[in-house]
Amino acid sequence: MIRFRPFLNCDPPALLRVWREQPATRGLMQPMSNLLLEIFVLSKPYFDRQGLIVAHEDGEVIGFAHAGFGPNEARDDISTELGIICVLAARQHAERHEILLALLDRCEGYLRDRGAKRIRVGGSFPYSPFYLGLCGGSDLPGVLSTDTETDQLLRNQGFRESNRCLVFERSLHRFRPPVDRRVLQHRRNYRLVPQVNPQNAAWWEACVYGPTDRIRFKLEPKGGGESLGQITFWDMGPLSTRPNAGGMGMIDFWIDESMQRQGLGLFLASESLKHLENSGIYRVETQTMVDKPGAIELLRKLDFVETHSGIFYTKGDEEED
Numbered sequence: 198m199i200r201f202r203p204f205l206n207c208d209p210p211a212l213l214r215v216w217r218e219q220p221a222t223r224g225l226m227q228p229m230s231n232l233l234l235e236i237f238v239l240s241k242p243y244f245d246r247q248g249l250i251v252a253h254e255d256g257e258v259i260g261f262a263h264a265g266f267g268p269n270e271a272r273d274d275i276s277t278e279l280g281i282i283c284v285l286a287a288r289q290h291a292e293r294h295e296i297l298l299a300l301l302d303r304c305e306g307y308l309r310d311r312g313a314k315r316i317r318v319g320g321s322f323p324y325s326p327f328y329l330g331l332c333g334g335s336d337l338p339g340v341l342s343t344d345t346e347t348d349q350l351l352r353n354q355g356f357r358e359s360n361r362c363l364v365f366e367r368s369l370h371r372f373r374p375p376v377d378r379r380v381l382q383h384r385r386n387y388r389l390v391p392q393v394n395p396q397n398a399a400w401w402e403a404c405v406y407g408p409t410d411r412i413r414f415k416l417e418p419k420g421g422g423e424s425l426g427q428i429t430f431w432d433m434g435p436l437s438t439r440p441n442a443g444g445m446g447m448i449d450f451w452i453d454e455s456m457q458r459q460g461l462g463l464f465l466a467s468e469s470l471k472h473l474e475n476s477g478i479y480r481v482e483t484q485t486m487v488d489k490p491g492a493i494e495l496l497r498k499l500d501f502v503e504t505h506s507g508i509f510y511t512k513g514d515e516e517e518d
Contacts, residue, residue: 199259199296201303204249209234211258212251218288222343224505226331236408238263238327243275243404250303252287252296260287262300264307265326272323272399280308280316283327283337285347297350305512315513318351321362321484322405322448329405330433334364335446335482338507348508356510361487365501369474369481374467375498379460387425387461389468390415395429406431414469416452416461426452426461428469430481445473447483450492462495470499 209231216229226233238244243265252260263284269276282304287296308316317324319339328337339362340347352358374380395413397403410432415424429449452462470481483501485492 199252199254199292199299201250201252201299204246204251204261208251208258208261209239212261215258215261215286215288219286220344222341222345223286223347224332224338224341224344224507229331233331237329237331240408241327241404243326248304248307250300250307252300259290260293260296260300262286262304263327264304266308266311266313267317267320267324267326268399268401272401274400275326277308277312278314279324280305280311280313281320281324281326282308282316282318283320284332285318294350297347298354301350301354313513315511316356317359318356318510319507320509323401325405329409330446334484335431335433335448336362336484338362338364338484338505339509340507342506342508351510354512356512358508359511360509362484362507362509363487363493363503364482364484364505364507365496366480366482366504367470367496367499367501369470369479372470372474374471375463375500377460377463380464380467383461383464384468386419387464388417388419389465389472390417390424391472410434412473413449414465414472416465425456426450426465428465430469430473430478433482444480444482445478447481450483463498466495466499 213229213231213234216225217227219225248264250262251258262282264280264282266275266277267279267281285297285300287293290296305316319337321336321338325337392413392415394411411429413427413429416426417424427449428447430445430447433444433446450466452465473481483496485496
């Protein structure tokens, strides 16, 4: 008989077996290890064993699902108004579909019992309490568009597609900044200031990115003044989706609103990538939402290649993601 219970401290080896059996369409980082599970999941200060639900049969773990919460507006604590289902997985089993449905239902119950008015399946930062880098690239991409099994299951249970993201990668071998007159002009007037392992902007950022090494480039006028933008890269190390890639994830990229559409974003990104290439980094991964055409255009100018896409789902109160 199939039963369900909360996570126990003896579960990690069995959870890893379930993880390793997931089809390639899930896009999960392989091989998974106890150390990575501890760093990116179990050690989080808001980890609640009741939210990691385990399916077992005759003493053998055959599936699990993990639900948690996003941050409040100040990002100094969690908010139980928004629930997030991070992982839904089961081994190959005659009742696999029923197991996944039961796990999903229990995740929803766990979240709603604690006050969730809306539930997301999959979430990029800041809706990423667990599994950074373990589910595909520089950020969490939601459910990969190739994962038709999960897509159909969620839609049948009343979840709606709320957004899509595109995942990009760029080899830095012999990187050359794009030829653009504005970039040459900006090089005379602005400089990049690197910050290694910069201070976290908030408690939530420390929780999500704390275990990683990061470098941030701030864009500043050469004559002095406030920063006009920044871009951050985190060392994906063993989490890179390609072997021996020396991969870094590109995140937290912005230009001051008053200075946008002047080529400063292209300048900041291209100069940062050149710096990384000179430091021995050979590849960068990033992602952006499909409803951000400006970001997509910029990535393509930098010769980033789209590799796959992911879907985010919501259920509950209508609200923009």
